Amino acid sequence: MQTVWKNVTLWSLVLGHFCVDMLAGAMPIIVGLYLKDSLQLNLAQIGLLLAVYKLSASLTQPFFGYLSDRYGGRWFAVGGVLWMAIFQGAVGFMPTLSGALVMGGLAGLGSAAFHPQGASGANVAAGENNKTAGVALFMLGGNMGFAVGPILAALVMGRAGPAGTAVLAGIAVLIVPFLYTLTGQAQRKDAGAAKKAANWKIELNPLFSTTVIVSLILVMSLRAWSQESFSAFLPQFFVQISHFSKTNASALSSLMLLTVAFGSLAGGILSDRIGGVRVMVGSMLISAPLMLSMFLLGDWRAYFVAPFLGFCTGAAWPPMLVLAQSLFPKNAGVGSGVALGFVFAMGGLGLNLTGWLAEPQRLGLYTAMLLLSIIPVLTALLALPLPSVSRTGLVVRQRVRPIVATTGSD
Numbered sequence: 001m002q003t004v005w006k007n008v009t010l011w012s013l014v015l016g017h018f019c020v021d022m023l024a025g026a027m028p029i030i031v032g033l034y035l036k037d038s039l040q041l042n043l044a045q046i047g048l049l050l051a052v053y054k055l056s057a058s059l060t061q062p063f064f065g066y067l068s069d070r071y072g073g074r075w076f077a078v079g080g081v082l083w084m085a086i087f088q089g090a091v092g093f094m095p096t097l098s099g100a101l102v103m104g105g106l107a108g109l110g111s112a113a114f115h116p117q118g119a120s121g122a123n124v125a126a127g128e129n130n131k132t133a134g135v136a137l138f139m140l141g142g143n144m145g146f147a148v149g150p151i152l153a154a155l156v157m158g159r160a161g162p163a164g165t166a167v168l169a170g171i172a173v174l175i176v177p178f179l180y181t182l183t184g185q186a187q188r189k190d191a192g193a194a195k196k197a198a199n200w201k202i203e204l205n206p207l208f209s210t211t212v213i214v215s216l217i218l219v220m221s222l223r224a225w226s227q228e229s230f231s232a233f234l235p236q237f238f239v240q241i242s243h244f245s246k247t248n249a250s251a252l253s254s255l256m257l258l259t260v261a262f263g264s265l266a267g268g269i270l271s272d273r274i275g276g277v278r279v280m281v282g283s284m285l286i287s288a289p290l291m292l293s294m295f296l297l298g299d300w301r302a303y304f305v306a307p308f309l310g311f312c313t314g315a316a317w318p319p320m321l322v323l324a325q326s327l328f329p330k331n332a333g334v335g336s337g338v339a340l341g342f343v344f345a346m347g348g349l350g351l352n353l354t355g356w357l358a359e360p361q362r363l364g365l366y367t368a369m370l371l372l373s374i375i376p377v378l379t380a381l382l383a384l385p386l387p388s389v390s391r392t393g394l395v396v397r398q399r400v401r402p403i404v405a406t407t408g409s410d
Contacts, residue, residue: 010134013118014141016179019081019172020114021142023088023107025257026168027053028232030091030157031100033239033246039097040161043236043309043365047355050232052101054348056108057115064117074115077121078180081172089169092162097108119321135317135325136268143261143314147254152251165281190280205327212387213327219280219383220320224347226375227313229340229354230258230291237369242298252302256310263314276319284380287312292373295366323386 031049035041041049068076087107094100107376122138157164234253238244244252263283273278290309294302358368 010122010137012119012179013077013138015175016077016081016114017118017138017142018148019144019175019179020084020111020118021154022149023084023145023168023172023233024057024111025146026153027088027104027149027252028046028190029150029153029246029253030162030165030168032236033124033154033230033250034157034162034164035092035100039094039100041097043233043355043358044281045097045355046236047232047352047358049097049100049104050228051348051352051355053104053108054228054351055345056105057111058108058345058348060109060112061116064113066121068117076117078176080110080112080114080117081179082110082176083113084108085169085172085176086110089166092157092165120325128343134268135321136265137315138265138273139268139317139321140261143257143264146231147258150250150256150257151247151254154247158247169326206388208327213383215382215385216320216323216327219379219386220324221346221350222375222379222382223284223316223320224344225350226291226347226352226372226379228351229348229372230369232351233354233358233365234294237295237365238298238302241366242302252306255303256306256313259307259310261312263311264317265314266311267315268318270315271319271322276323277383279319280316280383280386281380283312283315284376284383288373288376288380291376292370295369297371 028050031041032046035049036046039045064076064080086108087103087110091100091103091107094103119135119138122134149168153164153168156167160167198298233248234256235249238249238252239246267279286310290305290312294305294309297305322326354368354372357363357371358365362368363371
């Protein structure tokens with residue numbers, strides 16, 4: 001772990017991830033609490049706009065991952081942050097939903113360009129013995145951005161209105177020169193190794209059966225659906241049903257997302273010690289009742305539940321990402337693109353479905369949010385047959401028993 005904390009290459013990617021996910025974390029507040037009023041959006045339209053944003057940021061990630069594996073990722077990382085900031089900054093100035101959909105879709109491409117290179121770079125930079133911990137630190141940066149995004153958006157847009165999107169974009173742009181410099185140092189340092197390791201042919205890990213691949217895709221897709229819908233409609237729920245102010249609802253969202261960050265870090269460290277599947281299954285089973293209680297309580301007590309829910313939600317992601325990268329052992333960028341891209345596209349589709357169900361003439365927002373708590377249980381059951389990943393990154397067989405305290409590795 002000591003080499004991880006001192007790794008300049010890794011920290012440059014953490015910084016970029018913070019910027020990208022700060023903008024992404026702000027988007028549900030921008031759309032659900034501010035564009036909702038300025039563009040007169042209903043819940044289905046809010047879900048559609050957020051889904052387009054997520055889908056463009058997701059479906060193209062495997063493609064950008066392939067390009068970063070082939071040509072090197074510096075410009076994808078730096079350019080992705082800048083591109084996303086420019087077009088997300090324009091969203092608030094659009095006079096119609098159609099214009100906001102176009103700008104949101106274009107902004108998502110910047111996120112798609114950054115994430116595969118960032119995640120695969122974190123995997124490599126951390127070294128063989130700290131892969132999951134390195135990916136967890138990378139995810140910590142992103143989750144910290146997600147946590148800061150909602151409350152920052154509420155503070156800025158509470159004063160500036162929809163035009164506040166330009167201010168949020170400007171904050172991300174300020175960090176671009178530092179990201180460019182740090183990734184340049186990393187590129188010069190690792191150029192020789194990257195050239196030797198370059199592999200342009202996409203190859204699947206032969207140790208993964210079709211059943212395992214399908215299970216992994218389902219697990220990550222359902223997890224993304226649950227998390228994306230929860231994050232997108234949590235502020236709406238507490239403003240509309242619990243009558244929180246926009247600032248207080250955004251603060252609740254930020255509180256939960258802040259602990260997602262620390263849960264991701266803890267999940268990565270634990271996975272390297274007790275096995276990724278145990279961490280995934282345990283965190284999912286615990287998060288289900290916590291999610292349900294958030295909405296059943298529906299008042300100030302939710303502030304006490306949110307940190308525990310965020311921690312459990314975050315713990316599951318690092319082992320999932322490392323497992324997906326192991327599916328493409330010679331194409332880490334493609335593996336990261338599949339993990340962070342395609343599955344979040346499925347989450348975007350689920351988010352759109354949740355928005356449709358939340359309309360008053362269908363299930364309503366209250367019932368739709370309660371039903372989300374079922375998804376983590378289904379996801380945990382599907383995760384049981386998945387393999388784990390050892391410290392050296394090799395896939396090993398995982399024998400899952402009931403979740404009990406253990407000190408042995410898988």
